[in-house]
Amino acid sequence: MEKPAKTQFPIHDLLMRRWSPRAFDERPVESHTLRSLFEAARWAPSSNNEQPWRFIMASKHDHDTQWKRLFDCLAEGNRRWAFRAPVLMLSIASINFEDDGTPNRHAFHDTGLAVENLVLQATAHGLVVHQMAGFDVEKARAELSIPSGFEPVAMIAIGYPGDPAVLPERLRERELRPRSRRPIGESTFVGHWGNPIG
Template identity: 70%
Template sequence: MENPAETVYPIHELLARRWSPRAFAERPVEPELLRSLFEAARWAPSSSNEQPWRFVVATKHDQPAYDRLLACLLEGNRKWAFRAPVLILSVACMNFNDNAKPNRHAFHDTGMAVENLLLQAAALGLIGHPMAGFDIERARGELKIPSGYEPVAMIAVGYSGDLNVLPDYLQQREVKPRARKPLVEMTYAGLWGVPLPLPRS
């Protein structure tokens, strides 16, 4: 299933195609494709090239590991994410390696690595759905995340599946047109609140 963005201005086709569906096929993701996802994440930019991102990854080839990640999801996400063949937890290292000072960009940079991963997934014909709805403390304990690292987001990855596997209320959400705030609400010309003129071409 496709649900491309209806953009006001032209953007790259890959950016328009990337979205966060919930209908996954239970087909496994090939190991070479999985490696490409993390290679893409590896090349994300970061403050001082710190690369604060880490990933806890589980596939259904290791069911106990997969079940640990799945159990960290909140019930609303478990209802559909259990079909995804790959679950990933992104984690941020919160301090710089060389001086142990707080890295205030750690979440930002980890998010950029995840976006690289999601775009690479779209380029490979996969879908990815990042989730904030998980139990952070459970993830920290059950996945043995050390001090100084923070769980950021869970991500389901796999192949697109049949919409009919979802409950009716989620099917309706899947087919709704995608929407974003208008640019005028998020872009300012030199000072906060001053609209940036972006005329249509």
């Protein structure tokens, strides 16, 4: 299933096709394809070329125990659909600069850029990606042995698109609902806050 964005202005096809479904096909994602996603993430821009992102991933088919450990960190609402995702991942940000230990206030921003690179590369491979805020941060920190100075950011499901019919009714309705975004002028201003771009 595809749900291309209905844009106000032309954008690249990858951006138009990218969306975050909950229906996943359970077939495995090839290891070379996953490495391509992480290579795309590796080349994201970052403040001072710090590259603060880290990822912990597991494929259900190759690392079942580790996949289950990631899955167990999810909030109940996300478990209802993410159990079909063949790959789960946690994005993590290094919150201090390596050279002097001062706080890197751009770490989350830069980690998000790396994830977006990964998401767009996934889209180019015919995969779908769903990022989740709904997970137990402290459980993830403990269960995945994340050291101090690193902050869990988002859980991420990766796989091939599935049939929305596999979802519970409420989630299936959300899956089939048209996509929407606020108009550009509500979030982009000229010169000062509240002066919408024309």
